[in-house]
Amino acid sequence: MGNASSTLTQYDIEEVQEHCNYLFSQQEIVALYERFCQLDRNAKGFISADEFLSIPEFSLNPLSQRLLKMVDGLNFKDFVAFLSAFSAKASLQHKIELIFKVYDIDGKGQVTFKDLLEVLRDLTGSFMSEEQREHVLVWVLEEAGYTRNSSILLDDFVKVLSSPGLKMEVEVPVD
Template identity: 75%
Template structure:
């Protein structure tokens, strides 16, 4: 599986399925492998950030720089695990964990008010003012019992997203 020019064996496919919690069928994994090989232009068995930026849909995504941090240097197995959050078969918990990683820009397991504000800024651009973004974020945090100074860990993030309106938004964002 390290050399992208080789074919996947049944064992490889099953190993990847297990690694991504069976969110993809065997045929989907074969298709993803073909796409991975197309993206891996250097045939090194890993996809660089530069190679990801060649995907037009990725390049125009407002969160592409954040996602690039998560994607740069992925091998095939980790590439499929990354994509599993977008599968309709992924659980809400898997989707929330993925979104948490997007917010946790330094990978320390904690999200700050500024981390959340940065994501909102990326998503909204010039459509709303900085003051409006801060107000929205403060309201969401306060409704969940947190403040601007709170450090949010994954379990807190799950609690915040436990709000049914936000839960629907999570499913829409990742589907």
């Protein structure tokens, strides 16, 4: 598995399944490996930020630069682990933890007003002024019981986002 051009053994597949808490079937892991090898153009055994940006859905995502920080240099096992949050079988907790990492810009385990503002800036671009973004964000935080000086921890994030209906899934095409 270290070399992207090698083939997966049954042991490799089972090891990746275990690493991802069995959120993908063996067929899905093989399909993901084929995609990983396509993305790993230089057969280095990991995918660079530039290679990730070759995925149209990824490069068009307004949060792609944040996601790149999380995925740059992933080997196959970690690539599948990252994608596991998008599995239909992943728990809501698992999905929320990934979202939290996207918002936790500095990786300190808390989301601040500044972090939220930066993400909102990425999402809205020039469609909102900085003043509008701050106004909206202050209102949303107050509605959730927070202030602009609050730091939101993962547990708080889980409480806010645990509403039914959160959908964050991707299907792995299997031949």
